[in-house]
Amino acid sequence: MNITDTSDLWWKSAVVYCLDIETYMDDNNDGVGDFAGLARRIDYLADLGITCLWLMPFYPSPDRDDGYDISDFYGIDPRLGNHGDFVEVIRTAKDRGIRVIVDLVVNHTSDKHPWFVSAKRSRDSFYRDFYVWRDEPPANEQPTVFPGEEASVWEHDPRTDQYFQHVFYKHQPDLNIANPRVRDEIVKTVGFWLALGVSGFRIDAVPFLIEPPDGVDLGDPHDFLRDLKRFLQRRSSDAALLGEVNLPFAEQLDFFGGERGGELDLQFDFMSMQALYLSLARSDPSALRESLAARPAVPDGAAWANFVRNHDELTLDKLSDAEREEVFEAFAPEEYQRVYGRGITRRLPPMLDGDPRRIRMVYSLLFSLPGTPVLFYGEEIGMGENSDVPGRGAVRTPMQWTDGKNGGFSQTSPGRLVAPMPGDGYSPEHVNVLKQRNDPDSLLQFIRHLIRRYRVSPEIGWGELELFETSADGVLAHGVLSPLGRMIALHNFTAVPVRTRVEIGAVEEGTMLLDLHGPERMALDVSGRVELELAPYGFRWLRVSPPGDTRIG
Structure with missing residues (x-):
């Protein structure tokens, strides 16, 4: 691939920002965020350096599962x-x-969707086969996605005396992906939103989406993803598919389309995210290093989506039971901070006791790893969770713009807000955009700086990962190498200063290391050895600059 021709592969160097319309900005002061409010905040996002906005569900919904x-x-x-309003945004x-x-979100519908309402009326309904029905549940049921909240993935419908499948909640009946009419409806939905100007889709729970009903042979279930990607390319050559695929690396590679590609363009790296928290709990980067070393190369044009926190529980399901307990003890010691036996309902700053050194080290790592960084709204200012809100909703509180009423999110009475604000040390009084925009040392300004560094370092999005040995156990040293350039990054996971030696391999005589966060320049000997000091939880980004290099950033 000619990587100088990047116009149709914008996601390789994007900065993605995820938000929920209803919790971002309320324009009409009814307590619920809206598109008009978001439109007023687009300039804020542009100033931050965001290049891709990911909108959580905004469709009509009974709202029993946050849309x-x-x-x-x-x-x-x-x-x-x-x-x-949508088109204006x-x-x-x-x-x-x-x-x-x-x-x-097309692996299921609400049970209030007209298709399911019709399907429940009669076994002869036109929409009956849009869903998965059985006379009796199978002998060996698959486990529920929400242990403790659902006892089974099958629910009896007394009117037609059959059971319908719901891998998630019982009010979310599964669509029958084996039905060609269902697949046609999904494609029409994609075409509709493309026509309104979107640049792609984040596909929810992809493995569940393509899994055919029990006993139905569809051949290769990945054919549907390939068909969907081909449809996107016909309608909009640069539209992207970002997939939620929480599987081991070897299985994730199949969802890229194997070595040839042709399915998902981006996938979240759940494996390394979970390893990151284990490394943070241990103050030892070894677990993360092992995960990154196991990360497979992706097809041309595809990329890993790196993230620290998302809108769901912080899942730890790929860790062993003992490892998961380590992370729980470090970051969610109270039972109410855990959910489903596998996840944490907290944001990063409270988990790290508000230590700005550790918080900044984590985000430095996020933006320096090869791939596409994804931020969840409020991360840029260090928002916390509201532990009074049960489950996943604890991290889905309104955006905190000012220290004024309701954090500047809405002028309505607090009781009418779509979700309550945090009331502790992470309340809007202490954490808000306005305060941090005027503080050059704030987390907001730091995140803006990281984004600027990332955007002038295209090798991060386009390059391949290198991992280096160091002389200090608590330091992760990695590099990103591409024809567009090369950089190395070091991150200290410990609370003590360290001096470490790293060797990146033979380089041309006269090669320099340029500090991407400061003015320092240092020479590399031809063996590529360098010795550096790192503060507690410190980090360095260093561009490898051969003789004659004219890059200045």
């Missing part, structure tokens, strides 16, 4: 606005160089 129980794939929740964002992708 993931959808009753109309073509609609807009009237609380949030209308299609005109798309236009405003594109004017600022920001693309917009939206959640595609």
